[in-house]
Amino acid sequence: MALIRRGAVELIDETELKNKLRSGRRLRVKLGLDPTAPDLHLGHTVVINKLRHFQELGHQVQFLIGDFTGMIGDPTGRNQTRPPLTREQILANADTYKDQVFKILDREKTEVLFNSTWSNPLGAEGIIRLAAKYTVSQLLERDDFSRRFNQEKPIALHELLYPLMQGYDSVAMKSDVELGGTDQKFNLLVGRELQKSYGQEPQCILTMPLLEGLDGREKMSKSLGNYVGIAEPPQEIFGKLMSISDELMWRYIELLSFASTATIRGWKDDHPREVKARFAREIVARFHGAAAGERARAEFDSRFRHGALPSDMAETTLAAPAEGLQLTQVLKLSGLAASASEAARAIEQGGVRIDGERVSDRALRLLPGRVVTLQVGKRRVVKVRVT
C-alpha cells in the first residue's frame, strides 16, 4: 500500500482497494489514453510509473486506446486538438505509445484494448440509455464544464457524452482500479458510478499529480517548452535534468525514480549535484539503456568538472516574464556580451554554450526557473538563475 500511495494525490477508497488486494485476484488496472499525441514526455510517465508499481505487485495493466471518440474527433471543429483520426493513424499512434511505454512496463502483464470494440455495438439506443444514467447538472459539475457554463462559453452536447463513454469503458473492461492525472478525477468517478449502476463492484480510483515542468511552475507540456521528451537524445535529457532546482529535483525523484523510498532517504545527505546526476543517469538509462546513462553522465562530468570552467563562477539572477528571456538578452544582462547584437554574433559564430552544449539558435528563450551555466568563448562563464 505504501508503494501504491507513493506520490499519489488521492485514492478512492483505501478500504475498498485493500479488500480487492486481499482477495488475491490479479487486479485489472486501467489507464485511458488519448489516441492523438504519441510523443510522450516525463509528465506522462508519472501515471505509467504507477502502473509499473501495480505490475510489480503482480497485477494486470489495461491500456485503453480511445479510438472510438478518436475517430469522431470534435465534430464541431472548434477543438483544434481533437481532429478526427483514421483507423490507420490511431493504430500507428498506438504502436508509438507501446514502443515508448514498454520501456517502463512489462509487456507480458499489459493488455491493449480499443474502446470502439464495445462503443460501436452500443448503437443509437445504447447511447441514449447511457445518457439516461446521468443528469445534466451532475455532468456540469466537472470543473471545466462549470467554468465554461458560468462564463457562457459554448459546451456542445456531445462533450457531455464523452465522460459517459469513458466511464462505460470501465464497465466493459470490468476494471478494478483506474489511474489518471488529478485533472481526470471527474471522469474516473463517472466510471465508478456507472459500474455500480451496472451491478459491478466499483473501481477504485487513484489520481497522480500533474508533473511540473523544468521551470518548476507550470505543468510540464510540450507547448510551454518546459518538458523532457522521453525520445530526446541522452545528453539532452541529462542536461535538462541537471538544470532543475534542488527542490524540483526531490519532487521529480519521488514521482519518477524507481529507487525505493528507503534508498532515496539515504540520498538526502549527499551533495544535491551528485543526487541530480544519479537521477538523470537513471532516467537516461530507462529510455536509452544503462550504457547510455553512464555515457551521458561521464560526458557531462568531463565537460563540467574537468573542463576549463572555474570552480567559483560568478552568479547572476535575472527576472524574466512568463514567456522567458531571449538568450541574446540573457547574455547582455549577465555581462557576457556588450550588446544584444554582439551576443547574436557570438551565437552565430558558435562561441556560446549552455551547460557546456554549443547553442546555435539565437531565438532560444530561457524560462523562469532555469539555472544554467552560460559560457562565451573559453573564459567568460556565469551561472545564471532565471526567476
Add this chain to the structure above:
Amino acid sequence: MALIRRGAVELIDETELKNKLRSGRRLRVKLGLDPTAPDLHLGHTVVINKLRHFQELGHQVQFLIGDFTGMIGDPTGRNQTRPPLTREQILANADTYKDQVFKILDREKTEVLFNSTWSNPLGAEGIIRLAAKYTVSQLLERDDFSRRFNQEKPIALHELLYPLMQGYDSVAMKSDVELGGTDQKFNLLVGRELQKSYGQEPQCILTMPLLEGLDGREKMSKSLGNYVGIAEPPQEIFGKLMSISDELMWRYIELLSFASTATIRGWKDDHPREVKARFAREIVARFHGAAAGERARAEFDSRFRHGALPSDMAETTLAAPAEGLQLTQVLKLSGLAASASEAARAIEQGGVRIDGERVSDRALRLLPGRVVTLQVGKRRVVKVRVT
C-alpha cells in the same frame, strides 16, 4: 394562405411558406406522434384538422410514429407516462391512431413513417455527431428544461438528446412544413435548424393553440376530465358540446368546424343555442357518420324542447374553486335541494338530471366554466352557471 393561417398561433415564416407553395410542388407536411396514448380527444384533432387543410390544398401528410424513442421509453423510470413499448404495442397504437385520424384525413394523401427506420442506423457515432450540433445552453432554453434547471430538478442527459432526435426526423423525412401544438415550438425549430446544418431547405413551422377543455380554462385533457373523446358515443359528444359557454363555442368552431370562414360569419346572427347544436351535429357526424349526427340532434331536441322544461328558467351563478363544486353542493346552493344530504338522496333515487341526462354519480363535480340545466324531479329546474 388564409386557410393555412386559420386558427394558427405562429407561422415561421410566411415568406418561406409562400415560396414553397408557389413552387407548385406537393409539400411534405409532418406531424410527429407520440406512440403511447392512442385515445384521441378533440384537442388532438386541432392539429389534424390543419393537416386536412393542407391535404385540401393538394399536399402530402407525413405521419411520424416516434417508435424509436417509444421503444426506449424513459430509461430512468422517473417519467411514468413514458413506459417502454414493444414493437407490437407501437404497431397496435399506430393502427388505433390511423382508425381515428382517417375520419378526418384523406388516407391516399397520407404517408405513415416510423423513425426507427433512420434513428437506429445512426449508431453510437451518429448520435454523437448529432449531439455536436447543439450546445447545452441552447437546449436548456426550452421552457420546461430551463424551468427544471433553475428549480434544480433533475434533467437526465438523454432528455436533451430527444429534441435532436425529433429534429433529425425532419432531416430524414425532408419535411417542408411541420405542425405541432404551441408547446412543441422548440422541438419544431430544432428540426428547422438541423435541416439547415444538413444543407436542406429548412421546414416551415406552424403552431396550433392547445384547445381549452369544456371548462374553458385548462387545456383539454383526459386527466382533467374536461375532454370530448372522439370515440365517445354520439349522445355523449353532443351533450358535452351543448354544455359549453357561448364564447368557448366560437373558439371551438374556429378550430374544429370544417365550415368555411364565410359560412361561420353567417352564423353570428343565429341564436347561440342553434349554432351550438349545428356545430355539435357536425362533430358527431365526423366521427360517427351523418345519420348519427342527425339522430343525436333530434334526441337532444326532443328531450329539451319538447320536454317539460319551462322556457324561462331561473338562472344562478355559483363561484367554484379550481377543482369544481360537488353536485350535491350545487343542488343545495341553487335551491334545488334543502340540504346536501337531500341532494344526495335525490341523486340516488335517479331524480336528478344535467342537461336532460340522468346522473347517478353523487361525487360528480362541476368545473368552473360549465353552464348546465339542472333538474330535480319534473318541475324544479335551474340554469346554473359555474364560475
